[in-house]
Amino acid sequence: MTMHHWLKRFSFASMIGMFLILLMGALVTKTESGAGCGDDWPLCNGKFIPAYTIESMIEYSHRFVVGVVSLVLLATMILVFMYSNRKDAKWYITGAMFFTLLQAVLGALAVIMPQSSLVMALHFGFSLLSFAFTLLLALVYTRFGDSMQRGDGTTLTKGVRVAIWSTLVFTYVVVYLGAFVRHTEALGGCIGWPLCNGQVIPELTGATAIVFVHRLAAAILGISLLLLYLAVRMQASSDSSLYRATRLSFIFVVLQILSGGFVTLSIGYDVYLLASLLHTLIVSCLFGMLCYLSITSLQSTGRSKVQAYAAPRLP
Incomplete structure (x- = not known):
């Protein structure tokens, strides 16, 4: 398998992962599960594997997916900077990583200390920007990359x-x-x-x-x-x-x-x-x-x- 195929696969995995984070974040908000793990982070109610409640499982699943997708993004960034000759691809993966980390930090702060609704609303916005960057990155390695x-x-x-x-x-x-x-x-x-x-x-x-x-x-x-x-x-x-x-x-x-x-x-x-x-x-x-x-x-x-x-x- 050529490096182009690996770049394409990892970029698409990053895009799908960020899209999943968006949906799971909305699910956390709509089900009011943000406090499902108490005020602990990264643990959930003081445990690595929390006791089963709907709220704790929704919140902890969201945290777990963010962690996994962050690792996928990191691997994608390494591949892009080592093997891609597209400067725009490097900008897209950098933007995706930056906003993913930013929304993760904001989410952690929301758990540890109360945040205003004005600040919490930024959480979804940062996740959306991360998704947009991964989408652009994925498109780079498709037939739409030339038009971009x-x-x-x-x-x-x-x-x-x-x-x-x-x-x-x-x-x-x-x-x-x-x-x-x-x-x-x-x-x-x-x-x-x-x-x-x-x-x-x-x-x-x-x-x-x-x-x-x-x-x-x-x-x-x-x-x-x-x-x-x-x-x-x-x-x-x-x-x-x-x-x-x-x-x-x-x-x-x-x-x-x-x-x-x-x-x-x-x-x-x-x-x-x-x-x-x-x-x-x-x-x-x-x-x-x-x-x-x-x-x-x-x-x-x-x-x-x-x-x-x-x-x-x-x-």
Whole structure:
């Protein structure tokens, strides 16, 4: 087996591992299992193998997976720095390792000492960044790697490129607001969907204000991605990577908004946990796709070397 295949396998293992961490972190929050191991870290209630309770097993399983994935990331980093000639791959694995360690430290601090909801909301955001870096790393060793390094032959205006990166940043803000809603347990502040407590604009106090701001930001993001899709459609061919990535991003944001409504309407029902995990899954796909779109857009400046390469196609 060639070293390229080993790099590909380890990068994909890192990506899958980070995706699992995202879902397990959401599960910990939604089941309120964060205190399942008491205030001990890295042990759980003073034991290496804790006594069986649902909360302790969920929390400790999350810690265990973070530890295993961190080792996989370390092995991947060693392989990338020793055998890969792609500078961007080295940046991606470094970013993934940095944010993985950062979210692990933040998680440990949350166990040892109380943290505010503003700080705890960063935990999911850092995990999402780690996943995005591992996704980009995995794509480097696929047929999409060339478009990330050399472009797909499309020329975008500076305004569209700025809009793409601005949308990525705003998406992270929306994700943070969603994590803040979870950690403040404010979801019940808006009963019903799409209206909030039967009103277009409810009384903006307490939990209602927190949820409504998140909903409003999500709506703005949906409109922004629609406009971005139309703009890219005018400048890119229908078979270009940029066009297909923008189209998929718009599809994901629509699904994300609908899944948010599903979460709200499922409150009090057994399907609530499944709806919450689905919400997390879709936003991870959305953010990852926007990261790929943003990186690829950097190569769409119309320089001659960009035009010399054929565009790989997204499925």
